[in-house]
Each structure stands twice: as structure tokens, then as C-alpha cells.
Amino acid sequence: MAGAPDRGLFHRLMNIDRRVIFLIIALSVALPILLPLNLPIGASREADAYYEAMEALRPGETMIFSFDYEPDTMAELDPMSLATLRHAFRKDVRVIALTNYAGGAGIAERILHEAAEEHGKEYGTDYVFLGYNPDWSATMLRMGESIRRTFPTDHYRTPTDEIPLLAEVDSYANVPLLVTVTASALAEYWVIWAGGKFDQKVIAGATAIQAVLVYPYFQTGQLSGFLGGLKGAAEYERSIDVDGAGVRGMDAQSMAHLLIVVFILIGNVAFLLHRMQGRRGG
Amino acid sequence: MKKTGPVILGFLVGTLMLIQFFTPNEWIEARYNNVLDWKQVVFGITLILGVISLFVYHWKKIEKRSEGWGYSVVTVAGLLFMIVVALIFSPERGPYPWMFDHVQAPMQATMFALLAFYVASASYRAxxxxxxxxxxxxxxxxxxxxxxxxxxxxxxxxxxxxxxxxxxxxxxxxxxxxxxxxxxxxxxxxxxxxxxxxxxxxxx
Known part of the structure; x- marks a missing residue:
């Protein structure tokens, strides 16, 4: 500002134009995608447990997969959904899919069909998409009684009584594993309603923010495994030997996290020096 | 009665739901399933109410030419368009899934991705x-x-x-x-x- 007193380097540092910060973040995310660093990806306990739970399924068994998210978090959650379904179909595990979000139907269709086509799976016998049902708590509870009654038709309006897969499987009792991939607290509710009331084994994929909230359920064993954020997806992709968007995103996420930490440090150093300068000045 | 009725109803339904959790009795199980059915019906109706409320709110803004009414035109147009194409072509094929894949999904993903920039800026300043x-x-x-x-x-x-x-x-x-x-x-x-x-x- 013209005529404003120069309050020193630290003051200027504390008031960097936000567009400069935006530009640096954009570069830190874009460059590692274009020029991968191939940083090593370790495996966490929770991702190992998730993989083991999937591995324990035998060919011909059926799992429930719930797409509990909408497009806002698909960059973080799509990789774990796709990897899980690839793993299931590779093992000839059958899949009953659903979503508890209206906006999740489009995502579920795309990922289900992509994974099914890769492994030559047939709709109706190898997998089915039940679609969206209003009110998640009632859906979770009623599925314990009867899946066909909870969803009288599938997403494509075929009566569920006519779907071969559902003729054999109609409640949690016939399902050894339930997977939820979620950006909200639904992992907790699957644990409470399906796990607590019907003794259903549950594993979950969650955004990095939600991962902190589902941690207690993993430690108590109520959740048999979980993937936290894109890092969890990358760990799981490595476990099944199919690198996807999770692994590809790890370098970019590492750089973005590092940069935010550097910003925090610079901001704090500038803040402390500015405060000391102010005290000395009087 | 206006106040006593709902309290009695709350007592009866609350007690029934509490008992059903601990008993395998078939009659109670059937009533429990009735309650879950009603719950889903009520939930469905609240969705309809939400859509009507959204429409009325933005329609009033357009009528009064309130600040930002142009955005309301886009909201109402988008809402009506999606309802009409879903009714004509079904939600599984045609323009409805195309709009979802090519408009709604990228827009929602973009909004969420922008958080990274704001988090970086906020972490630096706050x-x-x-x-x-x-x-x-x-x-x-x-x-x-x-x-x-x-x-x-x-x-x-x-x-x-x-x-x-x-x-x-x-x-x-x-x-x-x-x-x-x-x-x-x-x-x-x-x-x-x-x-x-x-x-x-x-x-x-």
C-alpha cells in the first residue's frame, strides 16, 4: 500500500498473497503426477487386516459392497472401491452392491461394470446392483431380515425375486463379509446396526478425515480392517499387485502434505519473530 | 389430548422397540418391521418436501429479483431438467446419467479438490x-x-x-x-x- 510503513520481512512473509500459495500447491500436486518420484509405499496394520479379510473369502461366497459416498470424494474413494471389486471378482466372490446416497448410484454403476467387465462377470449371477434406498438406518436393519424385501427391485427395476444371486442370498446370515466405502459416519453405523445386531463382519474404506473416527472400532475388533484415505487405497493396491489411482496419487499427496507442513513452519517462524520484534520495539 | 396423545404414542412405540431388541417373538418382530417400513416412507416424503422447499425458496428469489437471483435460475432450471429427463428417459439411461457423469460429478469433485488450496492457505495464516x-x-x-x-x-x-x-x-x-x-x-x-x-x- 502506498505510504504504508515497512513493517519488515516477517510481516511481509506473514501476508503472502494467497494466489502465490495456490500456485505453489497446484505445482506440487501436478508435477509429481507428470514426473513420478516412486516413493516407497509401506503397509499399515489396518490395510493388512482389510486385505486379509478379503483374502479369507472363498470362491462362490458372497459379499455386500456399499458405495456410501458421492462424487465430491470420488478421487479419494474410487481407487479403493475399484481395487476391492477387482480383488473380489478375481477370487470369484459374488457381489451384492448398493448405495446409501442418491448421488452414489452413478459411481457404483461405473465402477461395478468396469471391474466386472475386466473379469468377465455376469450381471445377476455374479453381481447385482440394488441401487439407492432412502433412509440408511432402516436399510441396514431390514437387510438383516431380508434383502429382497428391503429392495423389491434392483437399480434397473428387475424384481429381486427374479435375480438368481438373490435367490440364494437374502440376509446377512448368507454373507460372510460386508464392505462399506464411505465419506461419512456410515462405517460406524454399519458396525452398530449390521455388526452389533446381526453379528455381520464389516470392513471399511474411509476418507482420511473419517479414518480417525473409525480407528476405535478397528482397535476393538468391531471393524475387521479399514483403508484410510488415498494412502490406504495405495497400500491395498500394492497388496493385490494392481497399481491404480491410489499408487499414482501418493507422490502428489506426499508433496502436498510436505508443502502444507512447510507453510505452517514458515508461518509460525514469521509469527514468532514478528512477535519478538514487536516486544523489543515496545 | 393434543399433548398427551403423542406422549402415549411415544411411550408405546418406544417400549415396543426396546422389547423387540431382546426378544425373538414373531408378532413383535412383525411390528418392528412395520415401524421400519413407516420410517422409510417418512424419509421418502421428507426428500419430496426438501425438493419442494428448495424450489419454492429459489422461485421466490427469482420473483423478487433478490441479490444473486441469477444463481437461483440455474438451480431451478437444473432441478427441473433433471426431474424431466429422469421421467422421460429413466434415471439409468439417456441424458440423466450423462449429466451426472459429465456435469454433477466433475463439479462436486472440483469443489472438494479446491479444499486443498484453502487448507494450504489457511494453515499458513491461521x-x-x-x-x-x-x-x-x-x-x-x-x-x-x-x-x-x-x-x-x-x-x-x-x-x-x-x-x-x-x-x-x-x-x-x-x-x-x-x-x-x-x-x-x-x-x-x-x-x-x-x-x-x-x-x-x-x-x-
Whole structure:
């Protein structure tokens, strides 16, 4: 500002134009995608447990997969959904899919069909998409009684009584594993309603923010495994030997996290020096 | 009766739901399924109410030419367009899934991705160690942020990050969960026996 007193380097540092910060973040995310660093990806306990739970399924068994998210978090959650379904179909595990979000139907269709086509799976016998049902708590509870009654038709309006897969499987009792991939607290509710009331084994994929909230359920064993954020997806992709968007995103996420930490440090150093300068000045 | 009726109904349904959890009785099980059916019907109706409310709110803004009414035109047009194409072509094929894949999904993903930029800017400006507690929070945040990406694993931060998540984080989260659980139980009991009546509205 013209005529404003120069309050020193630290003051200027504390008031960097936000567009400069935006530009640096954009570069830190874009460059590692274009020029991968191939940083090593370790495996966490929770991702190992998730993989083991999937591995324990035998060919011909059926799992429930719930797409509990909408497009806002698909960059973080799509990789774990796709990897899980690839793993299931590779093992000839059958899949009953659903979503508890209206906006999740489009995502579920795309990922289900992509994974099914890769492994030559047939709709109706190898997998089915039940679609969206209003009110998640009632859906979770009623599925314990009867899946066909909870969803009288599938997403494509075929009566569920006519779907071969559902003729054999109609409640949690016939399902050894339930997977939820979620950006909200639904992992907790699957644990409470399906796990607590019907003794259903549950594993979950969650955004990095939600991962902190589902941690207690993993430690108590109520959740048999979980993937936290894109890092969890990358760990799981490595476990099944199919690198996807999770692994590809790890370098970019590492750089973005590092940069935010550097910003925090610079901001704090500038803040402390500015405060000391102010005290000395009087 | 206007106040007593809902309290009696709350008592009967609340007690029934409580009993059904502990009994395999078929009659009670059937009533429990009825309640779940009604719950889904009520939920469906609230969705319709939400759409009508959204429409009326934006329609009024357009009529009065209130500030930002142009955005309301886009909202109403988008709402009507999606309803009409879903009714004509079905939600599974035609323009409806195309609009979802090529308009809604990229827009929602973009909005969420923008958070990274705002978080970076906000962390630079606001995340200050102004006190001992703020410094503790800041250090824990930095360690967990780095420990959750491959770069942090290179310097062994994942162990410290896991310790923070396993102990201090879990202790706090458990305390909150137990508190919330006890609160829910006490509120449920108060509603069943009619002590808690705020759900009936003012003056109940």
C-alpha cells in the first residue's frame, strides 16, 4: 500500500498473497503426477487386516459392497472401491452392491461394470446392483431380515425375486463379509446396526478425515480392517499387485502434505519473530 | 389430548422397540418391521418436501429479483431438467446419467479438490503456536500429516503417527463416544417416560 510503513520481512512473509500459495500447491500436486518420484509405499496394520479379510473369502461366497459416498470424494474413494471389486471378482466372490446416497448410484454403476467387465462377470449371477434406498438406518436393519424385501427391485427395476444371486442370498446370515466405502459416519453405523445386531463382519474404506473416527472400532475388533484415505487405497493396491489411482496419487499427496507442513513452519517462524520484534520495539 | 396423545404414542412405540431388541417373538418382530417400513416412507416424503422447499425458496428469489437471483435460475432450471429427463428417459439411461457423469460429478469433485488450496492457505495464516496447547496440537498435526504419506515413512514418522492415533486420539474419541452413548440412552428413556417433550414443540 502506498505510504504504508515497512513493517519488515516477517510481516511481509506473514501476508503472502494467497494466489502465490495456490500456485505453489497446484505445482506440487501436478508435477509429481507428470514426473513420478516412486516413493516407497509401506503397509499399515489396518490395510493388512482389510486385505486379509478379503483374502479369507472363498470362491462362490458372497459379499455386500456399499458405495456410501458421492462424487465430491470420488478421487479419494474410487481407487479403493475399484481395487476391492477387482480383488473380489478375481477370487470369484459374488457381489451384492448398493448405495446409501442418491448421488452414489452413478459411481457404483461405473465402477461395478468396469471391474466386472475386466473379469468377465455376469450381471445377476455374479453381481447385482440394488441401487439407492432412502433412509440408511432402516436399510441396514431390514437387510438383516431380508434383502429382497428391503429392495423389491434392483437399480434397473428387475424384481429381486427374479435375480438368481438373490435367490440364494437374502440376509446377512448368507454373507460372510460386508464392505462399506464411505465419506461419512456410515462405517460406524454399519458396525452398530449390521455388526452389533446381526453379528455381520464389516470392513471399511474411509476418507482420511473419517479414518480417525473409525480407528476405535478397528482397535476393538468391531471393524475387521479399514483403508484410510488415498494412502490406504495405495497400500491395498500394492497388496493385490494392481497399481491404480491410489499408487499414482501418493507422490502428489506426499508433496502436498510436505508443502502444507512447510507453510505452517514458515508461518509460525514469521509469527514468532514478528512477535519478538514487536516486544523489543515496545 | 393434543399433548398427551403423542406422549402415549411415544411411550408405546418406544417400549415396543426396546422389547423387540431382546426378544425373538414373531408378532413383535412383525411390528418392528412395520415401524421400519413407516420410517422409510417418512424419509421418502421428507426428500419430496426438501425438493419442494428448495424450489419454492429459489422461485421466490427469482420473483423478487433478490441479490444473486441469477444463481437461483440455474438451480431451478437444473432441478427441473433433471426431474424431466429422469421421467422421460429413466434415471439409468439417456441424458440423466450423462449429466451426472459429465456435469454433477466433475463439479462436486472440483469443489472438494479446491479444499486443498484453502487448507494450504489457511494453515499458513491461521495455524499458529500461540499457546502451549496450540503448539501441542500443531506438532501432533504435523507428525500425523507426514506420517500418513510415503514421504513421512521414509523418515520413520509412521510409528509416531500411529502412536498418536492409537493412544491420545483413541482416548479422546472413546470418551466422546461413551458420553454420546450415555446421553442417547438417557434422552431415549426421558422421551419414553414423557419427561423430555421438546419434540412436541414450544410450551409442551
Amino acid at each position: 495455524f499458529r503456536a500461540r499457546s502451549f496447547h496450540a503448539a501441542l496440537l500443531l506438532i501432533a498435526g504435523v507428525v500425523v500429516m507426514l506420517g500418513r504419506v510415503p514421504l513421512g515413512e521414509l523418515i520413520g514418522l509412521q510409528h509416531v503417527s500411529s502412536w498418536i492415533l492409537d493412544y491420545p486420539n483413541l482416548a479422546a474419541k472413546r470418551g466422546i463416544l461413551i458420553g454420546v452413548g450415555l446421553g442417547m440412552v438417557s434422552t431415549a428413556i426421558k422421551i419414553i417416560v414423557g419427561i423430555e417433550r421438546t419434540y412436541l414443540g414450544k410450551g409442551a
